[in-house]
Amino acid sequence: MWTEVIVAGRPAWRHTMSGVVFREVPGGTFRMGLSDAELDAVRAIERSGGVEDALEPFFASAGDAQPVREVRVEPFLIARHPLTVAQVRHWLPEYEDFYADSHSGTARLKDDLVDLLEALPFRLPSEAEWEYAARAGTTTLTFRGDGRPGEDHILYDFGDEERTAAGENAFGLAAMGSAGEICADVWIPGFAGAPADARPRTGDGPRTVRGGAADLYPWQGCDEWLLLLSATRDKHAQFAAVRPAAPLPSR
Template identity: 30%
Template sequence: MSKEMSKEWKIFKKDIDDSINPQTFDFQVAFIEIDQSATSVNNNDNVLEQLNEAVFNKTEKYLTNIEQKVLSGALENLTYKKIYEQIKKSANYSESEEHLKYCIGGQLWKVLTEIIGEQVNKRNVKSLINKWAARSPLTIHRYSAQATGFIQELDNDTQLEMMLIPGGTFVMGSPPEELESEQRESPQHTVTVQPFFLGKYPVTQAQWKFVAQLPKRNRELNQDPSRFKGANRPVERVSWYDAVEFCDRLSQYTGKNYRLPSEAEWEYACRAGTTTPFHFGETITTDLANYDGRYTYGDGVKGVNRGKTTEVGSFGVANNFGLYDMHGNVWELCLDDWHDDYKGAPTDGSPWFDSNKALFDKTEYAVMRDGSCLSKPEVCRSAFRVNINRNYRLGPDIGFRVVCAVGRILR
């Protein structure tokens, strides 16, 4: 256990089940910087830096030294022979010119094609990168971080990773000046949240399938409800009642208290100490999240419209609490009854219920957060909220993640 985790863990240990074994999770956090000045391919160093970040976002690997030299040579309209001669002089490269052309170059153009969205080759790379750079005023900065959590084993092949969300105070809702802010996100109010654990990812189809075969608590569950199939894709086409049943079965199986997050817990966890529209900053990009990239937010740029879910964590970046996919991919269900605004909302992070009915007796609308792969970017903001019928389960983009409570149990 690291010294950092040990210190943090001691704060909460008295409230935590002894069966939970803490672990340190390493992850990457991303922040978007908006550059108002136009980028030109004539500034090769700046373009190569941006392109290198885009390659990393796509492949989780930066361009090698040889690949960078091939690209720089292509931008200078050099022949492969000239590029090869330069590399031989300045780098330890023992392969043939044909290997450089067909293996190194071929793979490079393939990756750039995926990033730029048009077929790239050595002849057109300069013009296509110039067009790409001109439409891309965003720079993605990455840094390494660590957070504490635990792994809930389900079976030999399936586990649930839970991140410790430290308690704290935050301002919930959006300020009136935030772009696309809505009345339902106001008034802003201060909320103090107790520590809890939250799923690192939305619940996956593999996790759902395992829990769905456990003994019934209140209702039957379809073991394979999702439209966009994939063991590591988020489960979707589930209702609020289905999600509550999932939590009940998981609690019974593990002996721990699992539930849906309250709306305040969800926003606090999503923001992870930030006050901007997204935990990425003032805008969002499809290089970091799965939403409808045909639309933009603020100074953002158009991107990819995938039209379907992606595997959880596939963008390789989390927020400061180590949570992935908090903007887009699937909507995430919360416990609360729906309210049109925050007038009279609790300030202790608890779910806002209009009655003391048991969960399965509730008939009011519930709350969803996060936006989805089918959403415009403004819908994916940290503060955005929408209501949903608790019975509705037809949406191919509605999922959830789970809380494991610390120090208090919702009954």
């Protein structure tokens, strides 16, 4: 089912049947959520004139990603980037995408989402796993630091291997934050009472989505860059991308 390969100079696992490349994420602990330091970094960007609109809505919703807490994450596999149109067609041959520009672009699923999740031999990452993977050991706004991320941070097509590799974080994962990626957790505002491990929170209602800056591209000057932040979270409303996760293969 799995083949060990080297992709962009890093070890990876390729799912033999579909060709989807996964990275092995090491276990560890991290501080999950939107920290005071990150809020201060956003305020610094605002003071410097690096925003288009007032950021009151962002600060008002900061509690949705708080309180910050320490979370323990076990090792797992997660796809190098969100599933592309071509990859989705491995499981849903009749899939048509009206949002992607090419078959190598991120698949943004709406009506076909449930069908894909039922067909996949993988699971969705929990929110904790997703944020841990996005941060890749960092505590800043994005894995690149506390600066204002720009449109050059967006990656939604993976036909250019050189550009994909250049967009990877320390875990070898590309495009974290670009597409709105659906997680296993149900949407619950804030992390009060959330587990100290990476288990997803379950219940009724929409699931949580992480990222989404490329879903609004070309940007209209509404500070869409905030969707690239590692801690940004929202509830699933319309279409979503899928970045599957899996247990570590046995060697």
